[in-house]
Amino acid sequence: MDDSMPIFYIGQHETKRALPVSDELANHAQDLGYDMLTTPITNSHFHTRVLDLLSSYNQSLSDASGSPQPQPLPLIPALEYLDTPLTPNDTISQFLTFTSSWIDLTSPDPVIAYLSRQVLHLEIAYAAFCGAVTVVIPGPRLSNGANGISQYARAIKEALGTGAYIQIHILLPTDGSQSNEVEDLGNLEHFARPELQHPGQQSAEADPFSAWDAWNVIRSVCKYPSRLSVALDLPRRLPSLALQSRWYAEPVRLLNLPASSFLTNARGSSVLSKSHQYFIFRIMRLKSAPWLLLTDIGTLPGVDDPDMILSYSTGDISSDAAADAPTLESSMSTSPTPAEAAQMAKSGKKKNSGDPTPHLSYLRYLQRNQPPKNVIERFGGGFQDYLQSPLQPLTDNLESITYEVFEKDPIKYEWYERAIEAALLDWRALNKTTSSGTSDNAVVIAVVGSGRGPLVTRALNASEKTKIPVRVYAVEKNPNAYVLLQRHNRETWNNRVTVVKTDMRAWKGPANEDGTFGKVDILVSELLGSFADNELSPECLDGVQHVLNPDHGISIPSSYTAHYTPISTPRLWADLSTRSAMADPTAFDIPWVVMLQQMDYLSTVSTPTEAVQQLSNGTKMNQFSLEAPLSPYIQTAWEFSHPLPPNVLAQASLRKGGSAVGGGGGFTGGDGANEHNARFSKLSFPIQDQGICHGLGGYFETVLYAGTSGSVELSTNPITMKDKSEDMISWFPIFFPIRTPIQVPANSELEISMWRQTDDRKVWYEWLVESFITVGGQRLRLAVSDLHSSKSNGCLM
Template identity: 65%
Template sequence: MDSPHNTGDMMPVFYIGQHETTRSLPVSDQVLRQAQDCGYDMLTTPITTPHFHASVLSLLTSYNQNHVDGLSDVHQAMPIVPPLKPVDTPLTPSDTISQMIAVTSPWIDLASPDPLIAHLSRQVFNLEIAYAAFCGVMTVLVQGPRLHHGLLHSQGLSQYARAIKEALTLGSYLQLHLLMPMIDNPDSEDGEDLSNLARFARGEYVETHNGKEGRPTDQLGTWDAWNVVRSVCNYSTRLSVALNLPRRLPAIGVQSRWYSEPLRLLCLPASSFLVNARGSFVLSKPHQLFISRCMRLRNAPWILLTDIGPIPGINNPDLILPFSTGILSPGDAADAPSPRSSLSRSPTPAESAQLANQVSRKSKADPTPHLSYIRYLQRNQPPKSIIERFGGGFQDYLQSPLQPLTDNLESITYEVFEKDPVKYDWYERAIAQALRDWKTEGKSTSSTNGAVVIAVVGSGRGPLVTRAIQAGHDAGVQVEVYAVEKNPNAYVLLQRHNEEDWRGLVTIVKTDMRAWKGPLLPNGSHGRVDILVSELLGSFADNELSPECLDGVQHVLNQQHGISIPASYTAHLTPIAAPRLHADIIARFAADPNSFETPWVVMLHQIDYVSTQEPAPQPLTEVNGTRQNQPKVETPLLPDVQTAWSFMHPCSPSVLAQSNVRRGGSASGGGGGATGGDGANEHNTRFAKLSFRCNERGICHGLAGYFETVLYDGIGGKIELSTNPVTMERKSKDMISWFPIFFPLKVPFYAPENSELDVSMWRQTDDRKVWYEWLVESFVSMGGRRVRLGLSDLHSSKSNGCLM
């Protein structure tokens, strides 16, 4: 039942199941077919029956009656749960079992501080997991850990985590989904079934809660518990979250935290639905937005409708219902009332009676109203953005960085870059503006005929060459264009373009740009270039050796008026939580021991930002001459993205002169580079120390890297590109050429509330290659002092650095 990857222009596919917490009938083939006829894709089934539950309770009662006072449990024989009998389980191996989600007993308590209850619970759990695996079940829904036992909190969480890890070994192919509420609300556990084993925990192990003082709700309490369990299970890819959505969703920050986790099920209980004015079941706008966001994940979660009533017609095998199409009238599908409406809260008895009549009439027309509404949402998902359409198959997919100086790229690689709808337009604008300013300022050119000489270095398949020619036409300036490319295969294509598209206006040069001596003049000497255009930037700006390449070709640039496009670029960092990426790297580690020391290029999607800041306040608007605030809407917090370092071009001539002196190891060049080599490239090393505030507790799996670049800064202002999520919308909206870079951590870093993460980042070189090193420290303030909580390994990508 794996969901397909959402790629291209396909709309998200909703896989919808039905779950009854107290399912009375076994899920037979006939029941499953009836559910499918109603429009469901799957059903849940309990692994054991009420008969088995009763037998375990009898065993517990018998043990307690025979308990010898004064003897601890370790000195007595603990009760043994007997093997399952046919009367204890409705499951049996079948062809349709793959269309069912097995549910472990919700009445056990694996986290109980009472060793007797924990012992019985583990036996029941292991019996159910082993039998489900035997029957061929692939997906198991497991009740999340009980966090409160009287006044004790999370006392048995480690026991629960160990039980889950053991279950993953019992069922080698099982996918375990832990049913977790979005927030930790202690009072919600008090309403559980009276036959739950947690109710029988003995007083000496549980600090009884007197119920007079309310226990506070912890917004991130259940996430904390999940983090412990999956950490103990070493981020197993067979362990994921079944998230129970409450009637009122928590703050967006909490939603984003869960969104970054491996969501496999979204559970919608009947209590999460509201009833609109027409008596139809609907979800609030925040629920719709959260579901829509989750359904755009690379692996979209399934939806599980919980306790919304039995499957219609289940007692009448001859009743076949039409498939739920999700085609609703506008009135039926209308959003729920506003938060100020009385219907947004729990209705009064009078309102309930009135609504019951409306709902009853609706149910006669639609026997599956909840399902119909979810199908309606499926059919009316908002269209995908440009970035989503382009990168649907690349979300959270790890890619090794390119080695453009040592590898000759394939045509398909160039083609992917050229699909960008923004980058090349912005480059053309930058070149055209530079030409206009050149003309306005009356600068002299490097050509003999007064044309401005433009060289596109690293021209690939030639998109920037085309834009340079067009920019000359737009600016009304005569240009002389050179295309410099070392790739012999791309060189063939460039010549064809020159013959068929550029009408022989371009001079094609096959060479490494650093070895090019400049335009060849009629007298056999070499001239200079007025405007040097390149697209050598990588995901972190300088990770594909743009500084080294442009330093190497700068000798051909007009020393008086020469312009480099881009003129400068900056690298940016922020810590992120990326559980999916961390799990993927763990899976790669056995085959690639350097996987945790590789800066990965990745389209970051299912992540959460560890350090955030409030967005800028919304501007005031005027209505009838009166300035008014915009309606208050909860907006996502912005990531705290900080600048690590920058590069500017052309580089200072004195810096390059010193670099040339050091090259070759002459005495005047000093004692060599700090990390090896002559030190000729040491001017391109960088170091940054950045501090990030963590207002909420969370976990850091690594660092996300972005860049901003000024292509040209002239009379008309700056023309910029950005992958920085804070500035991209403003500077280069919908640009898709560059995915961010991810610097992973071998061991995830826990950041307590109101702590700080200090990030140290180096760009290193030994004249043969360039690599990065990174280190993270965690601090809290105590008694006016900054106390270090932890220190990561010093990670280094030297073994797979970018070769020069």
């Protein structure tokens, strides 16, 4: 259980840094408490050279206006030592390098676009030569439209090839707003020829999703490379929860916090709003948490005084700055409102209280006061977004460590004990007869697939609590686990358990002294997988149902349902794409077990989660619940119930024997004896905001027992898990990927078809995703995925 909290790695960035970044300046920044500094790759000298070249080229065009010969595009000479502050050294890997913000890769003017590509190429090549590890590239000019985005994406793909080992971060605004860098008179955008501008493109109102859409184009053109990620610029007012959630699913490696993002509270301290805190706390829990960058909050204090010694690296914060941020309804102006200013004057407190790095101190304060991790976060720290092949317990004998992981669950086995206890109480209340035939009328309980025996222990505990005698059988096919069960029976259970080594489907039931076999009153199993039925619980319980008393036998669990919803998860899709290309061509046809973390639900209901509602109620930061901000729309695929009606099993038996009255055989092979366990669902999911579908997130719910003594249920469904089995960690969700991501527009619809197939030898899934939009009353199909099938990796019966 990992209780360690995320560490904030914080850097300082000046868009117009006056001093070149030297080792001495970096050491000074570390003394102040910063972890990193930023530096431009080139300087104003290089900028002037490019502008002079452009001016000369434009003059040559004017001079040759009557010439029939086209003018070649201008070429930028190689970098000179006066053009850059960088040199190869041992500390350059500690700096974040920035490419020039005055270029315009999206320009409709081919001259400007060509010059910009050359600048980017020269800077990336030189940064790579110097040994830079990280390069931040300002994002595309969103006002130049879709054509400009494609130009930009192509340039980034070239840059990835130029700097083969460099991590590239694309700096993008969270809300799609335009960068203020365009106001710089030296920006190349101002030199584009007016006749090449698209009519009305500059006046178009920014779409909040435009930056995300541009990012989606860029990474898609570049084929989801692991070296390409996002540097997200957080505005003063965060966009909608839906857009925040969309960015959360992306590979954000840098959060840029400009001075304008901070509020000034009544004490004169620079603080972040509750919504900013929530977003930062949530995204810092990711497996690859981003760095934080404080931008244009002022120059490094003391840089002009070499004798000044500071020690703020501990992050001790003044009592003024430690005040909680204002609520969402608070002032959003850059400067204090008149009311805030009046209150500051009345209190007589000076802004920043003498702290030379108040913004840094505030972030360190947030780092120390993060919300505590919940049980699932503490348990699953190493499993987040880690793809695992589903277990095949029927064909593989599990190792002890695998059983041990399940047994650490603090909820599952306690709930099973409650279910057995409730069943025993109802048994006594209804005065049922038992199958034991003993004088004490003991209830016969069989734990099938008992593993290392945790459910056996729980059955014995339930008997002791209810004072109802039981006879317990532990049935297990794993020969290694069978040895441990025997040891437990002797050393822990006082020989109160009959241990049977066999496949549960071959077990004939409790053996009597006369050579006959009796029945079982309560059949207990934990055969469920991440999708409930993906580890063949239906087939196993069908096979052992013949030992259950047909009159009053109880199955625990009694039923279970599978659920799914479309999700966006670029990280997992990129992982599978790499696997598919390098080692496993079937990677996209496997339902993967994974602790989903860096993902986003594409179909949601309008009600925000309780965690977000807490923000507007003044909840303190260390009480935040960092769950998904919007509730997902999750639907039921199908259901299984136990025990099955006898006529269903009788029909399956006829088909298995090939009898004519059993039917003409199965659709997918075999006699069709298991086709009563085949399923199909076709569900429609409304899409509120634009996004991209990478697959389906799958979950399950199960009713362990429902009777007059109460109902006991388990759930991994995010909608019902909190009410039914909060903090349960035994099962991670299941992920059904699609080979080609489907981009979905706002107000569209995803229709998902899912099959559970069987040929009497194995069980597998098939899934298909279709996208639709309704225009003018007509429903139009936008895209359709491949028909994915896990048959080659199906679960063997």
